[in-house]
Amino acid sequence: MDQRPKQEPKSFAGFLRGKVGHMSFGALIYSQWEAFLVGIFSGLPGFPGMAVRSLAYKMLFKRLGGFAWIQPRVMFVQADRLSVGRTFGVNTGSYINAIGGITIGDHVLIGSNVTISSGRHPIDGEFPPVFARPAEPLPIAIEDDVWIGAGAVIMPGITLRKGTVVGANAVVTRSTEEYSVVAGAPARKIRSRIADRGKPPGPGA
């Protein structure tokens, strides 16, 4: 049965209780401290800025396996739930929210203005307003050698399997097959990166 309140929160305090009341005080303070540090480091320009970010995110991420090529103005939320492998690249303007946990493998490249959010806003029923509800965590997995094109949106709960290429502006609503190329909204497989996989090798192979 739906346990959600049957009416709008009447006060700002009621709104906050509904939205973040499930978080401990310590978790709230940590999230604000993290937002402050990400905000400071995200604006640093050039390669020196990238090197500082790589060092800082080694401490803020749950795991960072190697150097991270993170361009300016990339936003991370709940970075302590983000686990990343080796040679990780993200371009300007991307937003990565690890509220539900995000695991990223090795050699993953993310284009500009990509949204990867591992939380979902519950929408059923009239009350309370969607804005006043806490996000539901749903983990995302991005395996090795994935490239996500500019402007793509990766939905909560998705797995991008090894070798996936996501086209520019795709909206990925389903998990992908290994080495598939997906595009469109909703994203559909347009081809495989390994056309002859599974066939016996031809003469001279």
Ligand SMILES: CC(C)(COP(=O)(O)OP(=O)(O)OC[C@H]1O[C@@H](n2cnc3c(N)ncnc32)[C@H](O)[C@@H]1OP(=O)(O)O)[C@@H](O)C(=O)NCCC(=O)NCCS
């Ligand atoms: C997905 C992608 C890798 C496919 O490249 P490709 O295999 O060479 O594909 P093609 O250009 O031959 O296109 C194949 C078909 O898919 C369609 N298509 C390609 N990319 C698409 C996209 N992003 N969205 C929707 N359809 C797309 C093409 O229109 C074509 O359709 P058609 O056969 O009906 O004409 C590429 O188009 C892409 O989007 N790259 C991302 C670029 C980017 O974001 N760069 C900056 C970030 S680092």
